[in-house]
Amino acid sequence: MTETKFNNESGxxxxxxxxxxxxxxxxxxxxxxxKNGEPCCAQYQAQQAFDHCKTQVKAxxxxxxxxxxxxxxxxxxxxxxxxxxxxxxxxxxxxxxxNADIDEIVAxxxxxxxxxxxxxxxxxxxx
Amino acid sequence: MTETKFNNESGxxxxxxxxxxxxxxxxxxxxxxxKNGEPCCAQYQAQQAFDHCKTQVKAxxxxxxxxxxxxxxxxxxxxxxxxxxxxxxxxxxxxxxxNADIDEIVAxxxxxxxxxxxxxxxxxxxx
Numbered sequence: 248m249t250e251t252k253f254n255n256e257s258g259x260x261x262x263x264x265x266x267x268x269x270x271x272x273x274x275x276x277x278x279x280x281x282k283n284g285e286p287c288c289a290q291y292q293a294q295q296a297f298d299h300c301k302t303q304v305k306a307x308x309x310x311x312x313x314x315x316x317x318x319x320x321x322x323x324x325x326x327x328x329x330x331x332x333x334x335x336x337x338x339x340x341x342x343x344x345x346n347a348d349i350d351e352i353v354a355x356x357x358x359x360x361x362x363x364x365x366x367x368x369x370x371x372x373x374x
Numbered sequence: 375m376t377e378t379k380f381n382n383e384s385g386x387x388x389x390x391x392x393x394x395x396x397x398x399x400x401x402x403x404x405x406x407x408x409k410n411g412e413p414c415c416a417q418y419q420a421q422q423a424f425d426h427c428k429t430q431v432k433a434x435x436x437x438x439x440x441x442x443x444x445x446x447x448x449x450x451x452x453x454x455x456x457x458x459x460x461x462x463x464x465x466x467x468x469x470x471x472x473n474a475d476i477d478e479i480v481a482x483x484x485x486x487x488x489x490x491x492x493x494x495x496x497x498x499x500x501x
Contacts, residue, residue: 268465269497275402275447312500319448320402324439335462338395370396373439 268336270316272357274300276332279322287322291330299346300332303353315357328368340368395463397443399484401427403459406449414449418457426473427459430480442484455495467495 276297280289301310301317309315325331325340332352333340339362343349348366355361403424407416428437428444436442452458452467459479460467466489470476475493482488 267497269452269460269467270465273450273460273462273465275445312498316451318402318450321446323400323445324443325396333396333400335400336465338397338400338463340396370394371439 269312271313272315272337273335274304274315274317274332274357275320275323275335276300276318277321277323277325277330278319286326286329288326288330293330296330296332296343296346296349300349300353303350304357307353307358309353309357324374325368325372326374328372331368337362341366342368396439398440399442399464400462401431401442401444401459401484402447402450402462403427403445404448404450404452404457405446413453413456415453415457420457423457423459423470423473423476427476427480430477431484434480434485436480436484451501452495452499453501455499458495464489468493469495 276293277288278293278297279287281287297317297319304310304315304317310317323331323333328340328342331340331342334352334356339356341348341352341363343352343366348363351363352366355363403420404415405420405424406414408414424444424446431437431442431444437444450458450460455467455469458467458469461479461483466483468475468479468490470479470493475490478490479493482490
């Protein structure tokens with residue numbers, strides 16, 4: 248992994264300038280389960296999709312610092328679009344139906360930096 | 375909230391260009407608890423710090439789309455620096471000791487965009 252380098256000469260961390268991200272892409276899956284009957288990502292096999300994504304990223308040799316981290320997360324409050332995941336630092340939000348969708352996100356976005364447009368969440372869809 | 379606008383004229387999502395983030399800042403706290411005796415963020419009152427952060431962000435009127443989301447997360451694999459949180463899309467990683475540290479992150483970074491340098495994690499510190 249390349250060390251973070253600050254891009255000015257003072258050695259100070261510049262506010263809100265892009266730093267080199269510890270992970271090139273950090274993926275968060277909502278795995279939230281609601282017990283009160285309200286819709287939640289866990290109803291849509293989010294755990295299974297998370298496991299599949301983690302396995303595929305590892306198998307592709309993409310896992311680790313300087314590359315990709317696939318992470319569990321709680322509710323990200325965009326339930327109306329669920330199940331959801333988000334890829335940072337790009338802040339690209341996806342929904343998915345099945346393993347084929349996850350495979351496409353891995354092969355296209357996580358490996359090659361190409362956004363999978365058909366799986367993007369409508370930009371204002373929240374809870 | 376302002377709708378996401380793509381910054382080219384074709385209407386297509388540009389690959390890896392910065393999109394407007396659904397949350398201006400999305401904060402993830404590792405709340406991972408290990409049962410096997412290995413160190414984990416949960417040992418360091420991560421849940422309490424998460425709760426405190428969420429309360430402070432809400433009290434400051436910063437919570438919601440277009441503003442700040444404080445999120446639970448699983449292990450982010452930087453355990454040697456724990457307890458940890460990360461702020462995206464800036465990809466700024468912090469550690470913290472107590473509520474005063476959380477308050478400073480909220481007031482400085484989440485509210486005013488000023489990185490809290492003293493709480494930054496050494497850039498290569500991982501698991």
